[in-house]
Amino acid sequence: MRDVSQLARWLTPEVYTGLERQATLARRGRSAHGQSERHVAYRLGPPHFCRPTVHTVEATIIAHGPVTSVAVVLRLETHGAHWRASVLHVL
Template sequence: MSPMPARATEINADFGPRINTRLARYNDDDYFGFQPTSRDELPDPTTLVENLARSVLEIIAGARDLDQIARWVSDDVYRHLAKRVQIAVRARSATGAAPTRPAFTLGRTIITEPLDGIVEAVVIVHGRARTRSVAFRLEGLDHRWRATALHVL
């Protein structure tokens, strides 16, 4: 990336190269988008993974607001969770059930690092009636972890 944008040029057969007066545009994502961060500059992801798993299950159950984890998830994950919350709200309203905080304990947490600055993790969650798993893909962006994929199984 150079500080000055490159000028667009054309070849003119009669007079040689001609400089176009329009400047090439900056790619805003190069300057203002999320910047990847190396694993060495990021904290241990275990605590974040466990807290996100707990929060996601509480959000789906209606006991927590989705906006509380907005800074830790990507826009795609946020939209996916918003759809899941809407479906859960409709299901609760059809049965007349009130939102309650789910009772569960966190089991084993498995974390792998396929590439520098990327973590894939699974948290096993034991509830009263069933055991679930929450799978994540975290990417180091702007010196913090962000969940770019999330699945509740």
């Protein structure tokens, strides 16, 4: 439900552009079918981490919804003193 722009500081430009594109397509799809935006509460499972380098963390987490579950895959990389998501996939 959060606007993608609120996440911009934690995302690389490529990830931000991809999320913005997905959000736009989802809005258009809902509008074309006369559906409103809905909030789905997800319960997060335990995260699984690996650290391939000192400046990289990769994580996977399963988000369980009332009807379906999705896997979220995330790669974080250091950018100066901050971490940013350089990969984000919801499967």
